[in-house]
Amino acid sequence: MTRTPARLAALLAATAVSTAVAAVAIPTTAATAAPAAAAPDRPGTVRGGNTWQLRDSLTGGAATRTFSYGSTGDWRHVTGDWDGNGTRTPGIVRVVGGNYVWYLRNANSAGATDVTPFAYGRPSPIAGVEASDFPIVGDWDGDGKDGPGVVRVRYGAAAPRWLLRDSTTTGAAQHDFAYGGAYDSGFVTGDWDGNGTDTPGLVRFAQQQRPTWLLRDVNASGGAQRQFQYGSSFEAEAPVVGDWNGDGTDGIGMLRYENRRNRWLLRETPTAGSAQHSFLYGAWADRPVLWS
Ligand SMILES: [Ca+2]
Ligand SMILES: [Ca+2]
Numbered sequence: 001m002t003r004t005p006a007r008l009a010a011l012l013a014a015t016a017v018s019t020a021v022a023a024v025a026i027p028t029t030a031a032t033a034a035p036a037a038a039a040p041d042r043p044g045t046v047r048g049g050n051t052w053q054l055r056d057s058l059t060g061g062a063a064t065r066t067f068s069y070g071s072t073g074d075w076r077h078v079t080g081d082w083d084g085n086g087t088r089t090p091g092i093v094r095v096v097g098g099n100y101v102w103y104l105r106n107a108n109s110a111g112a113t114d115v116t117p118f119a120y121g122r123p124s125p126i127a128g129v130e131a132s133d134f135p136i137v138g139d140w141d142g143d144g145k146d147g148p149g150v151v152r153v154r155y156g157a158a159a160p161r162w163l164l165r166d167s168t169t170t171g172a173a174q175h176d177f178a179y180g181g182a183y184d185s186g187f188v189t190g191d192w193d194g195n196g197t198d199t200p201g202l203v204r205f206a207q208q209q210r211p212t213w214l215l216r217d218v219n220a221s222g223g224a225q226r227q228f229q230y231g232s233s234f235e236a237e238a239p240v241v242g243d244w245n246g247d248g249t250d251g252i253g254m255l256r257y258e259n260r261r262n263r264w265l266l267r268e269t270p271t272a273g274s275a276q277h278s279f280l281y282g283a284w285a286d287r288p289v290l291w292s
């Protein structure tokens, strides 16, 4: 059983959605059609539920683009390439009538929802049982467009179940499989091998040990194809995944609490090693997001 320090546990609880959200990849290759060229992922934060503050480089500094999308009560923010044009743009997952309803926009600007809002997943999927759906986003089938997903967890009871859908509509999961342990909570997704499909990853925290990343290259049950340690053994951190250099393969990162701010510690490849980008961006209470 994984045990996490209290501060880290609080951090993970606070950032679980954004962590999952952060796992979207912009593909450069696809089986059927050539999608738009990948633009590198860049940092952003959402303040107060609906103020998106995006920065166009992997450095500290002021926001280079600010706009409003959503409402002040929103706290599940996702980003993805919903239309397959190579840009990663906002989405909001809101609980409506006991379901998650997804509100997606195709531009990094204020405006209306571009995709008809649709229900997918729900916060408490199993009545009477302590269970949760964590929203995630990814291009599961490699067609260049990101779709919705949830990781369904029943803490301590069963392996997390990944329920992934290829289109931004209500419907059944096209990919449904178990991956992870009964006590896992750090869920990420990314294109670890650069083949155009996003697949699962786990980040496992244990007291006084560096976090272990367990990444899988296919959307099916099985073991990790990549396993390594990245992150600190003593700092409060949350994982983030993105294609920092735009080469079509996702890199990794950690967001570290530092004086009420987030320090981004990013690495270009999903491997052990040191951070290649380190900068402060966003306040601790902001929701970290990625964009392109
Ligand atoms: Ca797009
Ligand atoms: Ca897709």
Ligand SMILES: [Ca+2]
Pocket: 190, 191, 192, 193, 194, 195, 196, 197, 198, 199, 217
């Ligand atoms: Ca892949």
Ligand SMILES: [Ca+2]
Pocket: 242, 243, 244, 245, 246, 247, 248, 249, 250, 251, 268
């Ligand atoms: Ca990359």
